[in-house]
Amino acid sequence: MATRRTFLSKTLGLTAASFIGAPLVGLAPARAAQDNLQPPPDIFDAQALDLEFWVKPRTLTVTRPQSGEKASVLYWRDGEVIDSAYEQLCHLLRDVNGKETAPIDPKLLETLWGAQAFVARYGIDSPIEILSGYRTPASNQRLREQGIPAARQSLHMEGKAADVRIANLNEEVLGGLVKSFRQGGVGFYYRGGPRGGWIHADTGLKRTWKG
C-alpha cells in the first residue's frame, strides 16, 4: 500500500474503554442508515495499523453462500503471494453462475484480508461471505436485467470487485473499514431482513456511494 510507511509512525492505541462505545455488532442495518452512523474513526481506520499487521502471514477465510463453499486459505507469506493459494482464491471468487474463473486483483484480496484480520482483533472471526466476485459480462448483464444493482462497466468483470458481508457486522462499520484501506471504491448497500445488506469493494477509483 502506498501509505505503508505511515504505519511506522502510528500506533493502534486501542483500549477496552474506547471499544465499549462502538456499536460494532447487532445493530440493525436500517437503523445504521437512518442514524447515519459513522464507524468510530480511531478504531476502524486501517491507516492506523502498525507495520506488524502487514508483515504477518495472511490467511483469508471466505464462504460462497451461493455454492456452499467455504475455505481458509493461507495465500501470502514473507511478502509474496503464494501462487497455488492465489489460484484457489480466484476459483472461490469465480462467477458461480457463469462457471468461469478469472484473475482477481491481489489488491482486492489484500483489502478483504485486511478487513477480516482487522475485525478479528475484536473477536469477530466470521468468514467473509462472497456474494459476488468475478462476473462474466453475460452474468453482469443478467443481474442488470433482473434489477439487481450492477454497473454497466462493472469492475466485477475485471476481477477488481467483490460484494461482501461479515456476519453480525453492520454495513456502516464494514464499509467504513474497507474505505479506510484506500484501495478503491466502496458501495454501501443497506437492506432490511435478518441478513442485512452488503458492501461492494473494488480497486478502481476511490469513491463511495450508497446503493
Ligand SMILES: [Zn+2]
Ligand atoms: Zn459489486
